[in-house]
Amino acid sequence: MKRILFFLCFFLCSAGVAAIETPTQFIQNTVDSVISVLTDERYAAPEAQDEKYTQLAQIVDDFFDAQELSRRALGQYWRLFTPDQQNEFQTLFLDLIKQVYLKKSITYSGEKVLYNQEMLKSDLLAEVATTLIADATNTSIIYYMIRPTPSTPWKVYDVSVENVSLIKNYRSQFQSILQNNPPEKLLAILREKTNE
Template identity: 30%
Template structure:
């Protein structure tokens, strides 16, 4: 399956993780879930549907006008919130520290992490113009507890090169939801865990709040 997207910035790491948040990936918030369907789509159909929907927003000429930029941003965020299990990402990103947090601290981290990613990635949706996303094969497995997981392999095809982007999904609440992405072998979850590990939870929260307010990296706070 080949879907038309727009081109990315020159840096591959930025392109790939921005692609994750601005084109292919979708959030499902703790209290939200995608609408129940009569037939559950295959994992690769879920990824393809997210791609198709977001690309439709980014390539809509009416939404590309300066006066509609905020509307386009809100539509992208709403779509992102439809398909992705962000609570699962947050738990995996914090690793063992997640078990030490109470419910209020977990909710606080999830909300801040969402804002942090929006500020650093989704805010840059205007940088896209003319590439291809190729949704390829999928692999589904089940663990001993009966939990179902999937990997969907895709290629982000640019004029000069092709970047492999592999999505990890879990089956929850009648839907396939993305919980991690590997871009050229780099896991989103592992990448952020390595960024967050040097800080205590209180310091991490402080730095995330400052980063959201200033747009600067965590280490600059």
């Protein structure tokens, strides 16, 4: 159940839609997409788990602004990476997140999401506060969102679950490595982890 909870916390948003959605609409519409995959009988059989993982992984790819996520996770060290290293880091970082949170045994058990408040910080920045209700547990989740222009779709660059930031958690790990090592060292570690 804990694994399911964390999956829903991090990945209950994303998917392409024709019209430009508000931040809350972005989440509401794509919650349905995630639940649709999790409840699809085609993915119930053990031999269909790889395909279910592929579908959920695509949602994760669409969910995040990969560059913004990566830039904030690396903090001051981002500028030490070459453009090629930055691109590789973005790919490896998303692969790591998918590997950690997208377990093939994920199922849907009727969890509900309450959409509490949408906060537009500017035309380009927003926050959506939600509550995930699972059994008797209420979990506070805030999605931090960004878009490059007012005419482009929203993406997520951080998720805070009970005041624990995804970005800050990884930033501390990455910075502990980069304090005394070049970017290639972190990339090598991520390559190894994502190939496990």
